Amino acid sequence: MKKTISVNISGIIFNIEEDAYDRLRKYLSTIKGYFSNNESRDEILDDIELRIAELFEERINTSKQVVTEKDVLEVIEIMGEPEVYIDEEEETASQSSGSNSQSYNATGKKLFRDKENGIVSGVCAGLGAYFQVDSVWIRLILVISVFFFGIGILPYIIMAIIIPEAKTTSDKIRMHGDSVDIDSIKKKVNEGIEKVKFEAENIGKRTGGVKNGVSKVIDFISDFLRLGFKFVGYLIGGLFIFLGLGLLLGLIGLVFNLPFAKINTSMSPISLDELMMGIFDSSLHSGMFILGICLLIGIPLLSIFLVGLKMLFRFEWPYRGVGASLVTAWIVGVFVTIFASINLGREYKYEDDISSDINIHMNSDTLNLKLSSTPMAGDNWKVNDWKINSLNINDGNVRMGNVSLDIVLGEDGESASLRVLKSARGSDYGDVEDRINNIELDYDISDGVLSIDPTYSFPLDDKLRGQQVKFELSVPEGKCIYLEDKIYLIIDKIEGVSRRSRKYLKNHYWVMDKDGLMDAKDWLNRQELEEIGESTDSLHNEM
């Protein structure tokens, strides 16, 4: 069963199968495109349609009432591929240009691959022909770009695939187009104006209107706008090419671990491979995820690049269904990514923590807090004013720098207490517990000094499953702490002090009060005032 469409060709109604119709329409519009600069276009097309109608007529009868794709193909074979029309047309243009100054040149330059003069696939030679430069220069640029991490290879491959090869003579003529000199530019501009005029005239004729001054002005404006749009189009096209290609290269660099592409977020440079090993359980899942992401991101980027190419150069797709296959591949990418993500999500399903409490006897009234080692920026750690937030992978170990420390008001007593909390996620509780036990951290309490290592580590085999280390220091009321230099980097919550003022905690004495930490000086002042108050009170009592 096939859907048929009813079409009117030269006043005769034909029932034509849908695919046959598509074929025919494409054929006619291609011819139309070839004649776009010819003043007799409509007439020639009418003649061609007339003949096609005649040929169809011969092919249908009472038992066969529908025009099939086979019929259309036969007719195209009789009429000839669109290129045969252009050959003649070019001759027309070149012949009449001598006698007739109002000729329309049909040689619109197009981008082709020039395999005859090319070395590999003719991309460079074709570009050279398009830009009117010796292809040696294009090749030189390509070769140089290959030495920069092979950047030139990708666009070369894409162009070799999507740019059609110049096969017919007309292709070869179109590949070179007109030589660019002042005359030809002038000619082009004149042609453009004439063409617009001619089209406007035609519209006038068709609508039965009279061409007048107003329409001339409109012609000029529309021509001007068209030129403007064209320029903007080229600009956008160029931008698209750079954008699409640049991001695509970045993506490929990441996937293939090329030196110019490393994830450099808040971490030291880590290759995607290492990161994936740290996240995914099996290389199958990480492979799927990478593939999915590549399709998900890469296809839009490739499309941007292709659109840019199409905007900048005139060429025809050598294949049908480029768009459809890109969309299909993208959808596959979506599903693969979703699948891999759901699998990954399971790995994070359960969360648990294990804590231990240590009493710190406060011999003196002050407890010193400090970092046992201070990671320095540039030393594979990223340290800013607020945080140490780093991830390093070394010798099968992951070392993270996001230890956090909370300081809270403790119960009454003479000693402070330190709670060490380790947490992780996993696909089941046993799994989680193993991970927690594998977390290695370091701290030390001696002589009124608590020193904490701001980093902790665990085996890479455990994967990144939300492993975290948290310290909670409970300080009883009236006890004093001293925050040495960089310790504030790991402090998360601190009672009575807002996040913003955390920077001022540095190298300072603080006393734990009912409502949280208080500047030691303020606290002492208050104490004195209270003592004076008390003594005046007793004085009053004595009186």
Add this chain to the structure above:
Amino acid sequence: MAEFKIDNTKSQMRKGILEYCILGTLKRKKEAYPSDIIHEMKDAKLIVVEGTLYPLLTRLKNGGLLAYQWEESTSGPPRKYYRLTELGERTLIELDSTWQELVKSVNQASKKTID
């Protein structure tokens, strides 16, 4: 490196005389519609596909060498019947003599090369 392509030369030669032959055919047949002319040209192996002819006919007509009139057809759409104009006849005579000269020149040239 311009490589010589025999096919190119052949098709150029054919194209050059195609117009001349179309005019000749119309002179002989008085009147013809495109398909007639196409058949003649195909038989003479001057063209392979029909599409080549339409732009050519339109150009000859625009040049005032041909004129046409519509005629109803018993089967199918109406047809354009082409015939020579006076200018066309004169052009044909001119081309005739050019052709004779060409034939002579070619014979002479090739004879000389053979000698």
